[in-house]
Amino acid sequence: MPPVYPDERRQQILSLAREIGRVEVTDLVSRLTVAPETVRRDLGVLERQGQLHRVYGGAVFVGDNTFEPLLERRNSQHVADKERMARAAAAMVARLPENSTVLLDSGSAPQAIARAFPEGPALTVVTNGLPVATELAAKPNVTTWCLGGRLRESTLACVDEWARSRIESLTVDLAFVGVDGLTVHKGLTAMEPAEAAVKAAMLDCARERVLLAHHGKIGRDTFCRFAGLADIDVVLTDEQLDPGVAKEIEDSGARLVCA
Known part of the structure; x- marks a missing residue:
């Protein structure tokens, strides 16, 4: 399997968070087959970008604060x-x-x-x-x-x-x-x-x-x-x-x- 680059991995995390509203570190470790430290680092990057908000055990999606679903x-x-x-x-x-x-x-x-x-x-x-x-x-x-x-x-x-x-x-x-x-x-x-x-x-x-x-x-x-x-x-x-x-x-x- 070809390597997954950090930007691709973070996009996968963001897509999942956008879909269900929240992501958990343990679930992402299993889905992405990476270490917990890698997931936490990715969540930190996405939070600094204003896409996610870190919470205990994971993060919630905040990226589309200007988007109002029907x-x-x-x-x-x-x-x-x-x-x-x-x-x-x-x-x-x-x-x-x-x-x-x-x-x-x-x-x-x-x-x-x-x-x-x-x-x-x-x-x-x-x-x-x-x-x-x-x-x-x-x-x-x-x-x-x-x-x-x-x-x-x-x-x-x-x-x-x-x-x-x-x-x-x-x-x-x-x-x-x-x-x-x-x-x-x-x-x-x-x-x-x-x-x-x-x-x-x-x-x-x-x-x-x-x-x-x-x-x-x-x-x-x-x-x-x-x-x-x-x-x-x-x-x-x-x-x-x-x-x-x-x-x-x-x-x-x-x-x-x-x-």
Whole structure:
């Protein structure tokens, strides 16, 4: 077998990280038939290039921070993790008293939460996501309010001044807000200014604020900062989160729930 040059090997690592969101040193050693030290050196090079972010035991992909995949594609990624997160979110909703108000952001994780919404006490739910509203329409105990505004094609979210001003006039008991990136240093970030402004308003109007952050989004910064970790109460993520990063989040004061 001809030798694999370092640049080729790093491209293989990057392609795998781009596909699944995260790579592990032990897995790469087996795939590439190289020493662990070689893999760690490659990960260090890719991190300095801004393509990966090193975490305990491997790295997460951050190279396309300006690229926003379509909602249809995101709905097919990390499905099992999002379903577990949705069940944990549904348990939080189930504890609310009757006639409570819930705000659900747009996106694939909020859509999974809407599917998992519990039957029981009457609730009012506000959302800026059209697919989220469609899922909620089948819930007999839920009264759904849709926010207007400009519809973004890639996320099917209502944004801009119309949506933001409506949110600013509300007070809700519990808000589930998505994120494109989360680091302890930079805080909560989104890829697009209009969505970032709406997310900031969602946090401001809620008595309890839950951040939805799949492990692949933690450890990366994207274009627009809209809040810090001090502005949320709970970080809801999945069980694959790096333990070191988990401790940093908990040390910041937010309650961490790994589903």
